[in-house]
Every structure is written in C-alpha cells, then in structure tokens.
Amino acid sequence: MEKIAINFFKFLKNPQEKFNKTLSLKQKWNILFSILLLDFILVTIASGITSIIDTYLFELKSEPIEDLFSNKPAYLILILAALIVPLIEEFIFRLFLNYDRNFVFQFIDAFTNNKAKIFWDKHFKKIFYIAALLFGLMHLSNFSNTNTLFYILAPFIILPQLIGGVTLGYIRLKLGFFWGVLMHGLYNLIVFSVLLLFLNTTLLTKKNTPDYILEINKLELGLNKPIELEIYKTETTIDSIIGNNTTVKEVANLLNLTDTVLLKKTKRINIRFINKTDLNTPESIISTELKKHFK
Incomplete structure (x- = not known):
C-alpha cells in the first residue's frame, strides 16, 4: 500500500490522463482497496474539521440529504447510496476526464482542427482539479445553511468531498470509469451500512x-x-x-x-x-x- 500511496501523491503534483503500465486484475483490486483505505483515512481527518465547525461555530443543517434517504427501507437506502448515486455522480463528474469519452471536446475538435485537444492537453491539471472542486461544491446542497460564514468556510465543510473528488478521479484515470463507480459505491456502502447498523x-x-x-x-x-x-x-x-x-x-x-x-x-x-x-x-x-x- 505504501508504494501505491506514494504514486498517488506523485500523481496529485501533476495529474495525467494516461497511464502506460498495463495492470493485472489482481493489481487493479490492490490499487482500488489501497486508495479506498487511504480515502477513509484522509476523510476521517477532514471530518474532524467539519465536526469542529458544526460543534463550535454553527450547526450544519443537513435536512436535504436526510430527506433524500428518510422514510425508505434499509435495502432501498443502500441501493440508492451504493449504486444509483455513485453511477450518476461518476457519469457527471468523471466520465469526461478521459478524452476518448469527452464528447463535448471531441465535437468542438471536429470544427476547430483539434484545438480543443491541444487546450485539453495543456490544461489537464487544472481540468482535473476543477472537476474535483465542482464535485465538492455540489455537496454544499447537502446542507440548508445560508449564513455568510457557511459560504466563507465552504472549502473546509466540503473537504471530505474534495478528497473524494481527487481519489475517485485518480481511480477513474488509473483503472477506468467503472472502477471509479465501484470505489464510490463501496465507500458509500460502508458508510451507510455503519450508519444503519450502529449510528442511526x-x-x-x-x-x-x-x-x-x-x-x-x-x-x-x-x-x-x-x-x-x-x-x-x-x-x-x-x-x-x-x-x-x-x-x-x-x-x-x-x-x-x-x-x-x-x-x-x-x-x-x-x-x-x-x-x-x-x-x-x-x-x-x-x-x-x-x-x-x-x-
């Protein structure tokens, strides 16, 4: 896992779309579970910051996300959290990170002599982090707060989702789109299973x-x-x-x-x-x- 973590942090310094090394199925599973574990560690640390905000500054009102999952049987909550939501979110926020699946840029290329591809290659690092940022900002909708301090501290409030944005982005590029969906689903499955069984x-x-x-x-x-x-x-x-x-x-x-x-x-x-x-x-x-x- 140590080597995988080192490679992940090296990737964060200079995100790249393509990986040349061919991986076996065993290697892919190893990378998936290692990054998933790393994600949990980093998110746990980040959640401490969110908890401090919620406890000492102002209550984070999570009514919208609670309303989505409330009054449903446990099996339906798990289907929503571990299958439907990950598939939708990965399709919106990370499918396009592989240029072969970025139909908008390819459409523009057809009329601009590949200028969109040149822009993509030149600014991919920014595109990768903007995708992660948008994924995080989308999760502000989990809360119903509207006070000024909420928006000022928004980067800290959505820090767990920002971390998820970069780890899922890495898996999507390293292993493929459906591996990203799988990791997202496993993450949500673990979180919601613990919530339903022990913390509900x-x-x-x-x-x-x-x-x-x-x-x-x-x-x-x-x-x-x-x-x-x-x-x-x-x-x-x-x-x-x-x-x-x-x-x-x-x-x-x-x-x-x-x-x-x-x-x-x-x-x-x-x-x-x-x-x-x-x-x-x-x-x-x-x-x-x-x-x-x-x-």
Whole structure:
C-alpha cells in the first residue's frame, strides 16, 4: 500500500490522463482497496474539521440529504447510496476526464482542427482539479445553511468531498470509469451500512422521575414510513405522547409551542412521554429538552 500511496501523491503534483503500465486484475483490486483505505483515512481527518465547525461555530443543517434517504427501507437506502448515486455522480463528474469519452471536446475538435485537444492537453491539471472542486461544491446542497460564514468556510465543510473528488478521479484515470463507480459505491456502502447498523439512533434524553418518563432519540435516517405522532389526554391533562420517526417540527406543532426555531426543525426523532401523575407542564418539559438539543 505504501508504494501505491506514494504514486498517488506523485500523481496529485501533476495529474495525467494516461497511464502506460498495463495492470493485472489482481493489481487493479490492490490499487482500488489501497486508495479506498487511504480515502477513509484522509476523510476521517477532514471530518474532524467539519465536526469542529458544526460543534463550535454553527450547526450544519443537513435536512436535504436526510430527506433524500428518510422514510425508505434499509435495502432501498443502500441501493440508492451504493449504486444509483455513485453511477450518476461518476457519469457527471468523471466520465469526461478521459478524452476518448469527452464528447463535448471531441465535437468542438471536429470544427476547430483539434484545438480543443491541444487546450485539453495543456490544461489537464487544472481540468482535473476543477472537476474535483465542482464535485465538492455540489455537496454544499447537502446542507440548508445560508449564513455568510457557511459560504466563507465552504472549502473546509466540503473537504471530505474534495478528497473524494481527487481519489475517485485518480481511480477513474488509473483503472477506468467503472472502477471509479465501484470505489464510490463501496465507500458509500460502508458508510451507510455503519450508519444503519450502529449510528442511526442517538439517545438525547432519558428521564424517569416520580412524575414522568421522557425519552427522545435522534434519527439520522428515518427508516420506512413514520408512525403517526399521537397525544393522549384525560380531559385537558396530557397522559402520554408517542411518536416514532417524527420530526421536531411536528412535536412543536402538536404541543402548540411558539419557539420559531423548533417549529422549523425537520430533524427526525423518536419521542415517548408518559405522565405518571397529574403533572400539568409536559409541554414545558418537552420544550426544554428539545431546545437543549436542537436550538
């Protein structure tokens, strides 16, 4: 792997379209998995920067990407993440990196006496990095933030995707288009499998007092259809509130909360509130807990 990593970093200094060495199938698999591992290492480091921004500067609101994968069965999420999305993204951002598949430049060449090819060869390094940059910038659409600082720090926020852009670009040129699709699919398959199996549910609040029980879990991916949020009352007293794969906004509306931030939050949660006594302030209790985690 060390030699493969060294060759990769040498390539980054001066990206080239063509590789002369013929590779065996075993060598191709070795390169693929080595670059995939290197990608994970670099992305893990870069994600630390993103985490610092999210924790200490401002919340990165990822509602658009969550909406894409929410309320779907696990197998469909994996098909989308590991097959459909990689194929589409590789077709858009990296198929054209091989001039033989760059039909736009070839069309221009037909009328300009190969001037497009001359431009391509002269500026390929810039073209390679522009493709990686566009791939990264496209992932800004994963977030719904619109504040000025978000755009100022955008290069750091999309740093994991920029790294993916150059590693996938390298594999696409070194091994071929479908090897790039394969690496992209394997990357997403691993990430989403871990997310579904281990990180999908995060416990935010679990309280069992003499007066009430309150449990709130945050969901990264809301699997399948939501179970309708229900409130049960005895006259005007709330006895219980139960909701799976609901949203903060739906809970806030149900309780007639006036907090504008909570009324806009589309983060998915499971919530369970049980009133043990005649406690008449469950709205305040739940609101306080939601504000603690979602303000």
